[in-house]
Structure formats: structure tokens, C-alpha cells
Amino acid sequence: MKINVFHGRFVVSFGPDVACKHVTNSYVSITTDDTSCNGTSSYTCNSGYKKVAGNTQRTCGFGGILSGYPLVCSVSTCKIDIVLIVEASAYTSSIHSALMAAIGDLAGSLQISTTGVITYDDIVDLNIDLNDYYSASSLDSSITSIPISNAASTVNLAEALRVGFYDFFTLSKGNRFTAFRHFVVIAKTYSSQTGATVADQIRMNLRNQLFTVGISPSASLITDLKAIAGDDSRHFEVSSPDDLYTKFNNIFQKIAVCPDITIEPMTVECELDIVFIVERYNLRYTKRFLAELMDNITISSTGIKVGMVLFDSGASTVFRLNSHTSSESVRDDIEKISETNHTDHLVDKGLIEARDNVFTAARGDRTDASNYYVIIVGPFESYPEAVAKDIRSSGSNYIFSIHIGNQYQTEYQKAVDTCGDYTKYTNVDSYENLINIKNDILQKITSCESVNISIPGRFHSSFQIEKRC
The missing domain is CATH 2.10.70.10 (Complement Module, domain 1)
Structure with a gap:
């Protein structure tokens, strides 16, 4: 023209x-x-x-x-579940309506995924679960109408990511077991509670992918968002909510396409009966840790079977070794445990409950499988050594201890071995950092412990040799 x-x-x-x-x-x-x-x-x-x-x-x-x-x-077998983590603070109040309208259009255009929404300032709100809407138009409308509730002048991005990781992606809220989980952070304000450390923990599971969008971001926010994304190509910047529309294609090409990753759950060459013996304390972190383990373990009648016991002043069975035939159903049961804290932490009660009421033939214990007792306990005084020693002395029984904190380490080391071999003892400094030892624990509890002895000209035998000291 x-x-x-x-x-x-x-x-x-x-x-x-x-x-x-x-x-x-x-x-x-x-x-x-x-x-x-x-x-x-x-x-x-x-x-x-x-x-x-x-x-x-x-x-x-x-x-x-x-x-x-x-x-x-994207590949036809791909499944993606997406959580949009959106800032809703005093700094976004003037653009909130336009921002949610643009995000609604973005989410409504996605056809491969289920999508949920979290908003945050200094408080985190879980607005829409993954299974709340299956109609694109209904999802778009619902996102557009999300109010800005507090509009606080401080923001806590780290806690918003924690809510996404620990509380949002559960099977009961619509997370599909084999789906990739995409975290999409949309932020305008730098938070002193930065999210990089939490993001590193989220990324330990290859199913978890992170993406960030900065709205007129400051240099400090850009640094944090890039650290959260883990890769500059997963970070986007826009000047306004309307600018999101011009970036839709680039954003779609990232968040709506499955990564080129093959995830193979661990398998074992022996039969293992594993019972997790867990204190009823800080279960938000323990449940996610165990759920992440289930993403990597294959449950089967010829490989690994799993049971669970909770303990405080007493102990009770959550599920037996023969309660579940899939990792998905185990994870679902774990995620449904109520998060109530108790003041007593009697590990010996948990060990006895596992021995007497889970490791039994009627409840799925196999005579030719090694029995793994996996204790998860915090920095609390308890004396499980006597019961643990009795358990280890009978059959193919092994005790693993996951101990949080730096107090009473000796008690939990002696639970796994009284002779000084503490390879089955693992210490971590805090409940939130449990996730950091996931791969180490996976290697330990999926290792076959039987000892093979071959006698020339005779039969081959596989059995456990009890150490004496």
C-alpha cells in the first residue's frame, strides 16, 4: 500500500x-x-x-x-499434564483481567493436555485441578474469571512451586500416571523466596519439565526464571498480557510437545518384598518422596511388591504386600494418606507391625523373596536396635534406614547393622531435601541382596549369610 x-x-x-x-x-x-x-x-x-x-x-x-x-x-502416544503457576499480586492487579484472559485463551487452545492453575502472591491458591474441566471453552472461561484475592505486595514463588510439586500433581487431582508434568511459571515480580532450588528438585524426575514467562521482568527476575526453567530456550519474556498472543506459537512449541525422553522404570532380577515404615510426621514431603519412587519402580508379582506401615505412639498397616498390583495404585494410596502430625516416633512399633502383620504369607509375603524393611524417620529419639536385630537374624530380612536430621544418628545406624556396616543407612538434613536422595535410595532398595555360592560338582545355592560381631 x-x-x-x-x-x-x-x-x-x-x-x-x-x-x-x-x-x-x-x-x-x-x-x-x-x-x-x-x-x-x-x-x-x-x-x-x-x-x-x-x-x-x-x-x-x-x-x-x-x-x-x-x-x-506431537507424538500420538504423548500425554502432558500442565500446571500454570501465575502471579496474582499487587504488582499484577492492573493487568490481572487481561492476563487471565490471555492465559485462558492459551490453555483453551491446548488439546493434548489436562491443565490446572495455581495463583500466588505471599499466599498460594490452588484454583483449578487437572480434572476440573475437560472442555476447552469451559477451561478458558474458568481461567478468565479467576479473581485476584489478596493482591499482596510480597510474593513467594518458591512456595508456589512447592504447592505445584507436593500438592498439585496427584492422581486424585487428575494427574495421569505416565504423563509428563509441565510447570509453567508466569511472573512479573522478583521474589526473595527464589524458586531455583525447588525447581532443581522438581527436575530430578525426568517427567517434570519447567517453563517460565516473565512479564516486563527485572534483571533479577530474569535470572531467577532462567534458573527455574533450567534452559534459556524454555524461558520467554513479554511486555504485556497482549504480547502473550504474539508468543503463543513459540510457547506452544515448548509446553505442548513431549520432550524426546525415554523413561524406563527400574526392574530387578530377583523378588523383593519391600515395606516402607514411615513416621506420621511431615507427611507432605514424605508422601511426595515415596510417590516419586513409585514413578521409577515396577510393581509385579514376580519382581517388587510393596507394603506400607505408619507409626507414632503405635503403628498401623496402610496397605499390605498383596494390596496392589501396579505402581500407579500404590502411588494413589500413598497420596491419599492424611497429613496429620504426631508427637511420638516409636520406630520399634513400626518394625513390629511390619514383621507381624505385613510380612506374612496371608498378606503377600513370598518365601523366596528378600524382605526389605525401609524406615523413614526424623531427628527424634527412639531405640529400635533390639527389635531390628531380632528381625535381621531371621530369614532374608534387611533393614534400611532413611534418617532426617543430625540427631540420634547412632540409633538408626545400629538399626541397619550392629557391626558397623552402615551402607543401608542414609542421612539427609531436612524433610524437604528427601527428594535429593531419591536416586540413591532407589539403587539401594532395588539391589538384590542374596549371596550366590557355587560348589564345584554340586548344586548352586542362594542364601543370606548372617554376620556376627
């Missing part, structure tokens, strides 16, 4: 139509190719891929701009 002045009047003349350019990737094919002005092109996902966002038809408008958004495709 050009503008000329002729006899004091503006005359607008139009030049040749400007053709549009296709925006596709290797997973998308063009089925109708018409990029002329007002022409409509059609797109489809290649075989083995499915639509996750964008439009299958786009019309070329004035100036060479295509309508809608580019088609985004």
Missing part, C-alpha cells in the same frame, strides 16, 4: 497482494496450499502425530498475515 497526495487530497493505492508464508515444522504437512490474499491453506499432522495446539486451516489476510495460530503436533 502507498499513499499519494493529489490536488490536496490523500489517495490510497494498493499494490500487488502480499502472499503469506507457511509456518510449519517437520511434523506438519500442507494439504491445501493457497497463500494468496484471502486464500485458505489447510494443514494436518503427519502419521504418528496428533494435534496439540493451533489451527488446521488458516486464511491469508492483508499484509501477509495468516489467521489463527500455527498447527502444533
Whole structure:
């Protein structure tokens, strides 16, 4: 288009139509190719891929701009559950309505995922669970109508991430067991409670992926958001909520596409009966730790079977060795445990409950499987040594101790071995850092402990040798 002045009047003349350019990737094919002005092109996902966002038809408008958004495709077997963690503070109050409208449009365009929303300032609100809405239009409308409740002048991004990690992604709230879990942080204000440490813990599970969007972010916020994302390509910056629309395609290509990661749960070459013996204290952290273990362990009748006991002043069985046949159902049972704290921490009660009421044939104990007692206890005084020694002296029984804090270490070391071999003892400084030792614990409790002795010309035997000291 050009503008000329002729006899004091503006005359607008139009030049040749400007053709549009296709925006596709290797997973998308063009089925109708018409990029002329007002022409409509059609797109489809290649075989083995499915639509996750964008439009299958786009019309070329004035100036060479295509309508809608580019088609985004991902592998057909991919499942993604998304939590949008959105700042709702005094600093976003003036843009809150526009921001939630844009986020609603973003979430409503996703077709491969289930999506939930958390908002935060100094308080974290869990607004929408993953299984609250299965209609894109209903989800869009619900997000758009989320109010800004407190509008505090301080923000706690670290706690918002903790809520996403520890409280949001549960099976009862709609998290699918084999789905990737995408955390999308949308923030405007730097928080002294930075989220990088929590993000590092979240990333320890390869199913967990983090992405960040900064709205006119300060240099300090940019640094924190990039650290949370873990990769600059997962971080985006916009100047306003409306600017989100121009970044939709780039954001879709990241958050709506499954990462190229193959996750194989651990398998074992022996039969293991494992019972977790857990104190009824700070269960928010312990439950997530155990749930993360279940993401990596395959439960089967010929491999690993799992039971659980809770203890305080007494002890009770949560589920038996024959209660579950899948890791998913074990995780679901763990996540449903009520989070009540008790003041007594009698480990010996838990060991006795496991021995007498879980490690029994009627409750799934196998005679040819090693029995693993896995204690999880905090920095509290208890004397489990006598009961533990009695358990270890009988059959293929092994005790592992996961001990939080730096008090009473000797008591829990002696629970695993009275001769000074403390390889089955693991110490961590805090409940929140339990997740940091997940891989170490996985290696320990999925290792076969039987001793194979071969006598030339005779049979091969596999049994446990009891140490004496």
C-alpha cells in the first residue's frame, strides 16, 4: 500500500497482494496450499502425530498475515499434564483481567493436555485441578474469571512451586500416571523466596519439565526464571498480557510437545518384598518422596511388591504386600494418606507391625523373596536396635534406614547393622531435601541382596549369610 497526495487530497493505492508464508515444522504437512490474499491453506499432522495446539486451516489476510495460530503436533502416544503457576499480586492487579484472559485463551487452545492453575502472591491458591474441566471453552472461561484475592505486595514463588510439586500433581487431582508434568511459571515480580532450588528438585524426575514467562521482568527476575526453567530456550519474556498472543506459537512449541525422553522404570532380577515404615510426621514431603519412587519402580508379582506401615505412639498397616498390583495404585494410596502430625516416633512399633502383620504369607509375603524393611524417620529419639536385630537374624530380612536430621544418628545406624556396616543407612538434613536422595535410595532398595555360592560338582545355592560381631 502507498499513499499519494493529489490536488490536496490523500489517495490510497494498493499494490500487488502480499502472499503469506507457511509456518510449519517437520511434523506438519500442507494439504491445501493457497497463500494468496484471502486464500485458505489447510494443514494436518503427519502419521504418528496428533494435534496439540493451533489451527488446521488458516486464511491469508492483508499484509501477509495468516489467521489463527500455527498447527502444533506431537507424538500420538504423548500425554502432558500442565500446571500454570501465575502471579496474582499487587504488582499484577492492573493487568490481572487481561492476563487471565490471555492465559485462558492459551490453555483453551491446548488439546493434548489436562491443565490446572495455581495463583500466588505471599499466599498460594490452588484454583483449578487437572480434572476440573475437560472442555476447552469451559477451561478458558474458568481461567478468565479467576479473581485476584489478596493482591499482596510480597510474593513467594518458591512456595508456589512447592504447592505445584507436593500438592498439585496427584492422581486424585487428575494427574495421569505416565504423563509428563509441565510447570509453567508466569511472573512479573522478583521474589526473595527464589524458586531455583525447588525447581532443581522438581527436575530430578525426568517427567517434570519447567517453563517460565516473565512479564516486563527485572534483571533479577530474569535470572531467577532462567534458573527455574533450567534452559534459556524454555524461558520467554513479554511486555504485556497482549504480547502473550504474539508468543503463543513459540510457547506452544515448548509446553505442548513431549520432550524426546525415554523413561524406563527400574526392574530387578530377583523378588523383593519391600515395606516402607514411615513416621506420621511431615507427611507432605514424605508422601511426595515415596510417590516419586513409585514413578521409577515396577510393581509385579514376580519382581517388587510393596507394603506400607505408619507409626507414632503405635503403628498401623496402610496397605499390605498383596494390596496392589501396579505402581500407579500404590502411588494413589500413598497420596491419599492424611497429613496429620504426631508427637511420638516409636520406630520399634513400626518394625513390629511390619514383621507381624505385613510380612506374612496371608498378606503377600513370598518365601523366596528378600524382605526389605525401609524406615523413614526424623531427628527424634527412639531405640529400635533390639527389635531390628531380632528381625535381621531371621530369614532374608534387611533393614534400611532413611534418617532426617543430625540427631540420634547412632540409633538408626545400629538399626541397619550392629557391626558397623552402615551402607543401608542414609542421612539427609531436612524433610524437604528427601527428594535429593531419591536416586540413591532407589539403587539401594532395588539391589538384590542374596549371596550366590557355587560348589564345584554340586548344586548352586542362594542364601543370606548372617554376620556376627
